[in-house]
Amino acid sequence: MHRFFIGEAALKSAQPGTTLSLPANFAHQVRDVLRIAIGEQLVLFDNSGDELLCTVTQSNRGNVEVLFDERRPGKPEPRTNIILCQGLLKSARFELILEKGTEMGVSSFVPTLCRRSTSGLEEAGPKKIERWQRIIQEASEQCGRARVPALQKIRTLSDVLKELPADALALMPWEEEHALSLYATLHAARAAADKGTATLPHTVVIIIGPEGGLTPEEATLAIQHGVKVVTLGTRILRAETAALLTVANVIYELDA
Numbered sequence: 001m002h003r004f005f006i007g008e009a010a011l012k013s014a015q016p017g018t019t020l021s022l023p024a025n026f027a028h029q030v031r032d033v034l035r036i037a038i039g040e041q042l043v044l045f046d047n048s049g050d051e052l053l054c055t056v057t058q059s060n061r062g063n064v065e066v067l068f069d070e071r072r073p074g075k076p077e078p079r080t081n082i083i084l085c086q087g088l089l090k091s092a093r094f095e096l097i098l099e100k101g102t103e104m105g106v107s108s109f110v111p112t113l114c115r116r117s118t119s120g121l122e123e124a125g126p127k128k129i130e131r132w133q134r135i136i137q138e139a140s141e142q143c144g145r146a147r148v149p150a151l152q153k154i155r156t157l158s159d160v161l162k163e164l165p166a167d168a169l170a171l172m173p174w175e176e177e178h179a180l181s182l183y184a185t186l187h188a189a190r191a192a193a194d195k196g197t198a199t200l201p202h203t204v205v206i207i208i209g210p211e212g213g214l215t216p217e218e219a220t221l222a223i224q225h226g227v228k229v230v231t232l233g234t235r236i237l238r239a240e241t242a243a244l245l246t247v248a249n250v251i252y253e254l255d256a
């Protein structure tokens with residue numbers, strides 16, 4: 001069933017049995033693009049965690065009305081709050097991370113300015129940010145998430161490090177680290193939780209470098225802030241591969 005994100009808290013006071021008029025951009029999509037007919041159902045959501053099951057009751061040019069049938073709980077979010085701080089990249093690669101990261105369960109994206117960020121920043125104007133927001137929203141609609149991940153404002157790596165949540169497990173995959181692996185780090189966290197000697201982290205911050213990589217100074221600064229600098233293996237991965245591999249492993253190891 002098609003799902004539409006209708007805006008933050010937009011449906012809070014809506015009551016079953018009432019009629020809602022869809023905003024113009026959705027009306028166009030419902031009627032002209034997806035050709036959802038009168039009598040067919042669709043789902044609206046607003047980041048409350050709930051979904052509204054609705055039936056199309058009217059469909060004219062530019063105006064689609066739906067009857068609100070039922071409020072029901074949306075799918076639960078992952079138990080781990082994953083904050084992905086991604087060194088700015090060329091737009092297409094950055095957009096891939098936004099789409100796939102949303103599908104996998106990232107809760108927040110932080111475009112991050114690093115020493116070797118050579119591309120991406122010039123593209124990060126208001127138009128681009130609106131586009132990135134739309135990619136995240138459409139991925140959420142498509143994959144059935146009840147919440148749209150946040151796109152935070154662009155931050156420098158040093159600000160990201162200064163503002164790390166106190167209880168977070170922070171990971172920085174670094175291409176020049178050869179000893180501590182991501183797998184060992186996650187496995188240790190899992191094993192400690194299973195043994196009862198520590199609680200499984202609720203927030204995981206992942207910091208991935210830009211195309212040019214992370215400098216030794218950046219890795220040192222991260223360690224000073226309590227970040228675990230890890231290797232993903234012997235091959236140098238593209239930033240988007242590194243980001244998605246790390247998210248997938250965090251979900252696999254910590255989110256059971």
Ligand code: SAH
Pocket residue numbers: 172173174175176207208209210211212213214230231232233234235236237238239242243
């Ligand atoms: N240009 C750099 C590679 C940058 S890869 C070079 O040639 O050395 C972009 C980012 O992906 C890195 O900064 C790091 O965060 C991550 N990454 C890629 N491969 C990795 C690996 N094998 N181990 C850990 N991190 C890796």
